[in-house]
Amino acid sequence: MTANKGFMTKQQSLHKIALLVFDGVAIGDVSVPISLFPYAVNRAGSPIYTVGICSSTERLQTGFLTIAAPNDLSWALSADTLIVPGVDDLETAIPSELIDIIQKAWVKGVRIVSLCTGAFILAQAGILDGAKATTHWKATNEFVKRFKKIKFVPDVLYVDNGQILTSAGATAAFDLCLHLIREDCGNEVAATIADLAMVPMERAGIQPQLSHSSLLSENDPITKILAWIEENIERSFSLNDISNKFNLSTRTLTRLFIGSVGLPPAKWITMARIRKAKSLLENTNLSIDIIAEAVGYSSAEVFRENFRKASKFSPSTYRRIYHRDIWSE
Template sequence: MHTVAVLALDGVIPFDLSTPIDVFGRARLPDGRPAYQVRVCAIEDEIDTGSFTLRAPWGLDTLADADTVVLPGCAKPWEPVPDEVIDAVRRAAADGTRIASICVGSFILAATGLLDGLRATTHWLGADGLARMYPRIEVDPDVLYVDNGQFLTSAGSAAGLDLCLHMIRRDYGSAVAADAARLSVMPLEREGGQAQFIVHQQPPTPSGATLEPLLRWMEENARRELTLADIAARAGMSPRTVNRRFREQTGTTPLQWLHRARIRQAQHLLETTAHPVDRIASQVGFGSPTAFRDRFKRQVGTSPHAYRRAFRGA
C-alpha cells in the first residue's frame, strides 16, 4: 500500500485539499483492498482554510515516510513558505519521494528549488507570477499537468483530479485508475498535454497608446487577408516602423496580433454557432481550413472540434 501525505498550510484551498484525499482514499485494488493510505499533515494541529478550521492528525515528519507528497494550493501563494516546510519537502525529495502540486501549490514546490531547470505548470492566472518569482522554471500555462518523473505539477483545481488519476495509473495501471475515475465521475482520457482552454486575450495595450485606432480597425477587418503592407498603409507608416511600434506597445508583431484576433473570433463562433469548422476558418480570415486548424492547435492547445465539444452550449 502506498502512503500519500497531503501537506496543508494555513489558507489552503479546500477543494485542492479534498481532491487527493478523496481520489487516493477511494482507490481500490482488484481484490478490494485500499490502494493508498492518505495522511493529512501540517505544521500545527489546526489549519485555517479561511472558510473553516480543520485538525491535521500528522506532523511534517510524516513526509519522510510517504511514497507521495501532495502540495495543495493556498489562497496567497506569493507569501513566503515556512522554512520547516521547505526543509521537510527537500528531505523527502532527497529520499526519492514523489512530490506533486495542485493548482498554485506549485508556488510551494517552486520555493524549495526542486523545480529549477524543469518544466512546470500552474493555474493560468498564476502562471505569470510563478515565472516572475522563479525564473529558473520553464512555466507552461497551457497544459493540465506536467510529469517530470519525481516532480509533478498541475493546473487549476480540476486538473488536480487529472493529475491524481495519472499517478494512480502510474502506480497500479489503467484498470485501477479507471475505477477511481468512475468513483470521481471523471474521464480518465484527459492527458496532461491537453490545454487549459484559456480564452486568449490580446496583449494589453497601454491606455491612450497611439495604436488603439489601428488595433480596432484590425479587429474589425480580421477576416480580410490583411498583409503587413495593408496594416502599414492604414497606419500611415512604413512596415518597419509599424513593426517597431507594435513591439513597443503590444509586445508582439502586427501579424501575430492579427492571428490572435482571428483565433479569439473563432473561439466565439465555435462556442455559439453550429457552423462547420471550414466555414469558420473562412469567416475569421484564414485562407485554408488546414492553416486555421494548425494555428488554432498551436495557440489554443487543442483542435477546433475538441474545443467545440468542451464549450458548445456552456
C-alpha cells in the first residue's frame, strides 16, 4: 500500500493526514484524529504527522459549533492518509465535490479511513464495493439495506482492507487511529499515544483489552495476575499453572480475564508475548532465537508463526521497519 511507504524507509518528511469536514459532520469523529496523530513523535522528539482540516467551504456548521477549515479539498489529494468522519444524520446530503475527492484519492492510492458512519460516505463514493466494512452498530440495518455490494462485518472495532479502513462507532475511532499509528510508527509510539490519551491500545472484538496491566486499578483482582505474567513472560505456563499460583479455579480465572481485559487467558498471554517481542525487536539487536526464548516460546519457528499471525509481519521484517535506528538519523 502506497500510503505507508514513508514509514518503511528513513525519510524524514511528515506523513500528511487530510481530515474531511462538512456540514453535519459528527464532531466526536473529528476530535479523535486531532487528539492522537499530532502527538506522535519520533525518538528525536519531532512530529511524525501533520493533520490538515479540509472542506469545500471555509466555515461550516455542525451541531452548536462552527468549524473553520483552513484547507480546501484539493489539499487532500496531496495527503498520505484521508480520514472521513461520520455524519450526525444519515440523511445528510454529502457535497458532490467531497465524493469526487474521495474517488480521486482512492485512484491515487491514498490510504482512506472512515470513522463511524463515515463508511456511508465511502460507500456512496463506490470505493467499498466488493470489500469488507463496518460502521456504527445502530446504523447496521440501514447500511446493509443501502449497500448490497459491500460485505458488512458486524461486532468488530474496525476493518482493515489495506488501502481502505473503516471503524465501528464512538470510541472505535480511537482503536482504528491507534492501529494506524502502530502500523506506521511501531508499537512503542502507539503505546505512548494510548497512554497519553488514557485509552487501551488494543481491544478485541467489542470488548476492552487493556494493553498495559498498569492501567487497571490496583484493587482489580486480576492486576496482580497480569503483572506476574508480564514479569515471567519468558516462562512457559499453562492455565492450570496460573490457577494454582493464585489459588483460583480455571473457570474463575477465565471469568476474571474476560471481565477485565475482554479476552480469555491464552489469547491475552499470546498478545503479551508478542507485545514484549515487538519491544525487543524495536529496541535491541538480540537475535530472533534469543527473543523467542525471552518471550516464552519453545522454538524460533513457533515464535515466528505466532508473530506473523499477530502482526502480519515476520519478526525480521518487523525489525527492519520499526527498529529504533530508523529514528536516529
